[in-house]
Amino acid sequence: MRLIKAISNGFKNYANINGVSNRGDFWFWLLFVCIFLCITLIVDGAFFGPWIANLSGQEVMAFDQDAPKWLSLVSLFLLLIPTLTVAIRRVQDAGFSKWWILIGLTIIGCIPLLIIFFKKGKKLHTEES
Helix, strand or coil: CHHHHHHHHHHHCCCCCCCCCCHHHHHHHHHHHHHHHHHHHHHHHHHHHHHHHHHCCCCCCCCCCCCCCHHHHHHHHHHHHHHHHHHHHHHHHCCCCHHHHHHHHCCCCHHHHHHHHHCCCCCCCCCCC
């Protein structure tokens, strides 16, 4: 039930960078994103990619590397903003400024950001959050 609540909160607050997101909501949201993108990659590789390629005249088999993956690409872009906002709220819950999310743009900055994501939150959470 908590996974469904985390997904609901992720979509409900897709543009809200104010507030906090606890560890459970953050990690359940990432679990949802990973599962959803894996499913779209499988569907893309098995059905849509070869179908779109065959419409354009290419001979492409299922799960071919050259098949277009439009469904996965669209899904990735649709989930990008909600994932960033959940991550920003998680950083704020750990007691850091929202600008700390920018250290993830560097390779070495991903390590401290991952540590921040694992930190216990500093703010009190209610059942509505």
